[in-house]
Amino acid sequence: MRLFGLYGRTQDTLWTLIAAPAIWGVHFLFSYFYAAYRCAPNADIFASIGGTRIVVGIATVAALVLIGLVFRRAWVEWQAKGGTVRHDRDTAEDREHFLEFSTVLLAALSFVAVAFDVMPVLLIGDCR
């Protein structure tokens, strides 16, 4: 839970930095592998895949919530220290600020990416 900052201040590392893109990656692979698996051997392309869409929908909500928590933690800590964008001094404090700000940006990117990845599920209801 420390990762999501539910218990106050946390130390940022490369792991906290890549958490959001990693969730995006896992969600992407899961969605596409699962849909391909459910459609295989893809002989009946007009068969409805309602169940698959629901599962992917649940995975999407989970991924977005997790990314949202990563974003929230980094955002709160970044804002608490002024929310500035320049962190180029060779100090532990600046490294921390830099990682927090980068995490905010990566989490925002990952959130949008997950939303884009899942758009076919909204619009395409079968294996075509």
Place this chain on the structure above:
Amino acid sequence: MNVLHAIAGLLLLLLLSACTGAQSAFDTGGVEAERVLGMFWIMVVGAAVIWIFVIGLSCYVTRVSPRAVDDRIGIRLIIWGGCVFPTLVLAGLLFWGLGMMPELRRPADGPTIAVSGERFWWRVAYDVEGGPGVVRNLPPGGVPSANEIWLPVGQRSTILLGSPDVIHSFWAPSLAGKMDAIPGRVNRLVMEPTRTGVYNGVCAEFCGEAHAQMGFRVVVVSEQEYAAYVRAQAAPAAVTQGPGVDLFLRNGCAACHSVRGTTADGQIGPDLTHVASRRTIGAGLLPTTPENIAAFIRSTDHVKPGVEMPSFGMLPEAEVTAIAQWLGSLE
């Protein structure tokens, strides 16, 4: 300056000349190509508006009113103009584009045609029974042909795409988007031509040495003409006896080529039963004339470098001519 003007004029002319013709996505003859073109124009206009705004703003702040801008304004501009706005535009475009797909891929009411991309030509079979899927090959049977695909106008025809060797891509820009032909799976493309005519198609995925010479024609005709064409293609060859036939069989051409009505039943190369009814030989390379057929037999690898068929330059001129005359009569 005059030279520059002339070059600019020439370039503009070349650019505009690419907007019409049998192989132009701007000169549409099919439903899917029309949708893609409509999307293209809206995106061009949108991109132009954004470009004018960005360049205008950049000119304004550097030339018209050059002064220091507050950091906060700069950051807001980056966040709203550089992040939020592009994200919303891309989301809208993605939603719009994806929304078109189910409609374009809905069930077809026209014929089903199997098209196999093979290095470096297209094997065609009309009226096959089967569907798409993975871990499978194209359905067998049907009326064989090659490098020319006839379609009935106004009907939604299913093109089943496969390949026995490498990945190819089937693309007739005037009619529809491209679709890959992948070994071990069968892909489905629906084509709905809206006007009759002859269109060009190409292989759009690099597949080897003669990739650029792997073209095809799509001939869009009325429903009646289509039915008559497929009936004619199903019939045996028009001429099945004579010196050309004997030489064709004696020189081993039948190891790879079929001519129905004779004993030639090779399956490696294109079916030649009605080769003279097709507009081109060598997969869209040369107009079908006895002279071009003779040139293709004599120096195949010169006419089409990389082709699997060996050159038969060792054959006496008279024999090549006789074979070419016979093939040239097979309408």
